[in-house]
Amino acid sequence: MADVISQAKAQMEKSVESTKENFSGIRTGRANPALLNGLTVDYYGVPTPIKSMASIGVPEPRTLSITPFDASQAGAVEKAVRDSDLGVSPRRDGNVIHVTMPELTEDRRKEYVKLAKTKAEDGKVAVRNIRRKAKESIDKSVKDGEFGEDEGDRLLKELDTVTKQVSENIDTLLESKQKEIMEV
Numbered sequence: 001m002a003d004v005i006s007q008a009k010a011q012m013e014k015s016v017e018s019t020k021e022n023f024s025g026i027r028t029g030r031a032n033p034a035l036l037n038g039l040t041v042d043y044y045g046v047p048t049p050i051k052s053m054a055s056i057g058v059p060e061p062r063t064l065s066i067t068p069f070d071a072s073q074a075g076a077v078e079k080a081v082r083d084s085d086l087g088v089s090p091r092r093d094g095n096v097i098h099v100t101m102p103e104l105t106e107d108r109r110k111e112y113v114k115l116a117k118t119k120a121e122d123g124k125v126a127v128r129n130i131r132r133k134a135k136e137s138i139d140k141s142v143k144d145g146e147f148g149e150d151e152g153d154r155l156l157k158e159l160d161t162v163t164k165q166v167s168e169n170i171d172t173l174l175e176s177k178q179k180e181i182m183e184v
Helices: 002-024 071-083 106-143 149-182
Strands: 040-043 046-049 054-060 063-068 091-093 096-100
Touching: 002 106, 002 149, 040 071, 063 071, 071 091, 071 096, 106 149
Parallel strands: none
Antiparallel strands: 040 046, 054 063, 063 096, 091 096
């Protein structure tokens, strides 16, 4: 039955990784290649993620450089970045597209902090759902007589400990992301 706990812990860790991934898409004062993760380019009629068709570098703290593997697609990549909701104006230098991130205003930073809190809460909800399913499984096993109530109580305490650790991990991630966003 301890495998229920280890299975729940593994799923919770995936939720933490997903939350980290969601955080990487939130802008901070610095340029980050993860900002382009959601962008796709129409590559010969097929929507293709930018990271699959170009190398992305960070030559300066607030600048991204995008170099398409297929030089003929530089215009399409530039258009995709311009049309995105990033609020940036890319400029082309031959086959290389440079994207300079504008300074964030105080209001915009606060909006990003709210967004980060929402993503963190989504992660915590996923963790609580995993906990609930694991608890139901333990309760069912106790009811079916697979093991005694004492063993069930011990497993529930262990599950609660794991859940608390994972939730605190998400809180720590949120705290560091908030500092990163508010850093001028």
